[in-house]
Amino acid sequence: MTQHWTDRLSDYLDGHLPDGDRALLEAHLRGCAECRETLEDLRRLVARAHAASERPLPTDLWPGIAALIGSGGSPSPIIDLGRERVRRRLSFTLPQLAAAAVLLVALSAGGAWLAIRGGPTGAPAPVATAPAVSGIRPASANLPAGAEVSYDTAIQELQRALDAGDNHLAPRTVQVLRHNLARIDTAIVEARRALEADPGNAYLNAHLARTMRQKIDLMRQAATLANAES
Amino acid sequence: MDLEDALAQLPDGARQIFVLHDIEGYRHEEIADLLGLATGTSKSQLHRARMALRAYLA
Numbered sequence: 439m440t441q442h443w444t445d446r447l448s449d450y451l452d453g454h455l456p457d458g459d460r461a462l463l464e465a466h467l468r469g470c471a472e473c474r475e476t477l478e479d480l481r482r483l484v485a486r487a488h489a490a491s492e493r494p495l496p497t498d499l500w501p502g503i504a505a506l507i508g509s510g511g512s513p514s515p516i517i518d519l520g521r522e523r524v525r526r527r528l529s530f531t532l533p534q535l536a537a538a539a540v541l542l543v544a545l546s547a548g549g550a551w552l553a554i555r556g557g558p559t560g561a562p563a564p565v566a567t568a569p570a571v572s573g574i575r576p577a578s579a580n581l582p583a584g585a586e587v588s589y590d591t592a593i594q595e596l597q598r599a600l601d602a603g604d605n606h607l608a609p610r611t612v613q614v615l616r617h618n619l620a621r622i623d624t625a626i627v628e629a630r631r632a633l634e635a636d637p638g639n640a641y642l643n644a645h646l647a648r649t650m651r652q653k654i655d656l657m658r659q660a661a662t663l664a665n666a667e668s
Numbered sequence: 669m670d671l672e673d674a675l676a677q678l679p680d681g682a683r684q685i686f687v688l689h690d691i692e693g694y695r696h697e698e699i700a701d702l703l704g705l706a707t708g709t710s711k712s713q714l715h716r717a718r719m720a721l722r723a724y725l726a
Binding site: 444445447448449454476479480483484486487488490637638639640643644647648651 | 671672673675676683684686688690691694711714715718721722725726
């Protein structure tokens with residue numbers, strides 16, 4: 439009985455329980471010291487995690503990364519593609535860039551890989567098949583050669599799509615995109631290298647996740663622009 | 669044991685979901701989209717990660 443309630447504590451903590459279930463759990467908590475203690479432990483753990491995300495990047499672990507992402511006063515901050523954006527109704531789905539398969543590699547220790555691939559329909563496909571528990575395929579020699587993202591591959595695919603298409607993006611926009619992607623890709627490589635030496639480091643994991651997200655967001659911006667221009 | 673040591677004990681998938689959600693602030697829908705999971709799986713994996721970390725840090 440307690441296990442049933444314990445399993446719902448994270449959903450309760452995060453505000454995901456429907457009203458009825460929340461009321462039932464709160465009634466249970468009033469009478470169950472064990473569950474109250476577990477809930478408080480989870481609250482403290484989440485607070486520690488939040489604190490971990492707010493600590494400054496250890497520059498000795500990651501020289502250059504802070505400058506690249508702008509937190510260290512980089513002389514060449516990442517250019518905001520927003521200024522290049524056309525004013526019209528835009529979609530945030532990956533567009534149908536001809537032959538543009540966008541693969542992202544990220545992550546952490548142990549060489550976990552994360553892939554988001556836009557196929558011919560332009561819709562992002564699910565992550566490559568992976569164990570049901572984690573959803574992430576561990577990096578190994580068994581990964582298909584094309585599963586690893588590379589900046590060159592992504593740019594080549596994008597450039598091919600642009601050349602084959604109708605020049606959906608202005609040359610200046612493509613230049614800005616290439617510049618930003620190069621900086622982000624360098625940051626990803628450095629992050630992965632740092633994580634190989636220190637896989638459990640919360641800062642590095644969080645930072646790689648942020649950098650990965652920057653790349654996703656940038657590719658989506660570019661895709662959105664291309665879609666809007668077509 | 670500090671949080672980083674405890675994180676290193678987790679399986680890769682569980683660690684990533686914990687980092688993405690509790691440290692990085694991604695929503696479960698975003699994590700599910702990124703990792704190719706169902707939202708419910710992301711939630712249950714997060715809970716298991718938290719309970720494991722709680723045990724390591726006790």
